[in-house]
Amino acid sequence: MSQRDHRCDRLSHPRGATFILRRLSTLTPDRLMRRLLTALIGTALVFAMAPAHAAGNPENGKMLAYTCAGCHGIPEYRNAYPSYHVPKIAGQNEGYLVNALKAYKSGDRQHPTMTAQASSFSDQDIADIAAYLSAQKAQ
Amino acid sequence: MRLQTLATATLALFAGSVLAVGAPKGDIAAGQQRFEATPEGGQSCASCHLEGGTKSIDGNTPLLAGQYADYLEKALKDYRSGARVNVLMNAQVSATEGANKLTDADIQNIAAYLASQPQAIHIYKSR
Numbered sequence: 001m002s003q004r005d006h007r008c009d010r011l012s013h014p015r016g017a018t019f020i021l022r023r024l025s026t027l028t029p030d031r032l033m034r035r036l037l038t039a040l041i042g043t044a045l046v047f048a049m050a051p052a053h054a055a056g057n058p059e060n061g062k063m064l065a066y067t068c069a070g071c072h073g074i075p076e077y078r079n080a081y082p083s084y085h086v087p088k089i090a091g092q093n094e095g096y097l098v099n100a101l102k103a104y105k106s107g108d109r110q111h112p113t114m115t116a117q118a119s120s121f122s123d124q125d126i127a128d129i130a131a132y133l134s135a136q137k138a139q
Numbered sequence: 140m141r142l143q144t145l146a147t148a149t150l151a152l153f154a155g156s157v158l159a160v161g162a163p164k165g166d167i168a169a170g171q172q173r174f175e176a177t178p179e180g181g182q183s184c185a186s187c188h189l190e191g192g193t194k195s196i197d198g199n200t201p202l203l204a205g206q207y208a209d210y211l212e213k214a215l216k217d218y219r220s221g222a223r224v225n226v227l228m229n230a231q232v233s234a235t236e237g238a239n240k241l242t243d244a245d246i247q248n249i250a251a252y253l254a255s256q257p258q259a260i261h262i263y264k265s266r
Contacts, residue, residue, distance in 0.1 A: 062265075065263070065265065066265055068263055068265075069263055069264070069265040072262065072263040073262060073263045073264055073265060074262075075262050082213070083209075084207070084209040084210050084212070084213045085207035085209055085210050086210070087206060087207060087210045088205065088206055088207065088258075088260045088261050088262050088263075089260065089263055090260060090261050090262060090263040090264070091202070091259065091260045091261055092201060092202055092260045093195060093197075093198045093199070093200065093201055093202055094198050095197065095198035095199035095200075096198065096199055096200065096201040096202075099199055103223075103224070103225075108223070108224035108225075109223050109224070110222065110223075133263065134198075136261075136263065136264075
């Protein structure tokens with residue numbers, strides 16, 4: 001009987017759960033905590049990888065955000081008329097960036113360049129861009 | 140002599156204009172006060188844009204600390220006029236009743252205050 005079969009057998013045994021509990025109880029609190037943490041992180045990873053909602057893909061966002069740098073990537077860069085600085089957007093909150101781009105797309109916010117940009121993006125593109133930009137925290 | 144006077148005057152004028160562009164127009168202390176004040180029947184800016192705009196109550200609320208003052212002024216004026224639509228912000232800054240309506244001076248002061256805070260957001264660098 002291979003080791004793998006043996007393990008399966010033990011788990012399927014009616015006393016399997018008791019066995020595991022007894023083994024856990026022999027561990028020092030420190031080791032027990034570490035085991036529990038590993039289990040917890042494992043569970044969290046499974047949840048993190050499953051797309052709970054239309055989560056943004058920062059990898060694709062990075063590609064799409066290339067154009068943004070043309071204005072938002074230049075220190076002190078100004079909008080021509082009316083004259084004001086093009087806002088800082090790196091590290092901004094994800095939900096806010098999504099709402100801003102969607103507002104330009106719908107016309108709730110008006111700016112010729114931004115309307116043109118946002119109109120060319122799908123909702124998924126917008127989510128991706130927001131995921132990427134919001135992760136660009138200050139060093 | 141006259142040339143020297145003219146040169147000095149030109150230099151002074153130039154320095155003055157540079158200062159005028161560089162210096163924030165608003166009053167930072169007054170801006171902080173207005174930002175944190177809770178008007179009757181309203182909410183303070185600080186109740187959503189937390190800790191001087193370095194944090195916020197949720198991901199839909201923007202971080203404002205370190206943003207350019209003139210951009211913040213434009214945003215607030217657009218919310219006030221309705222040119223920019225956001226139910227919450229429109230009600231917040233353009234309420235005709237109550238003490239919540241922001242004056243031009245309020246807007247300038249708040250913008251100067253937020254711009255002076257430690258940067259929560261920064262210039263995008265593609266890499």
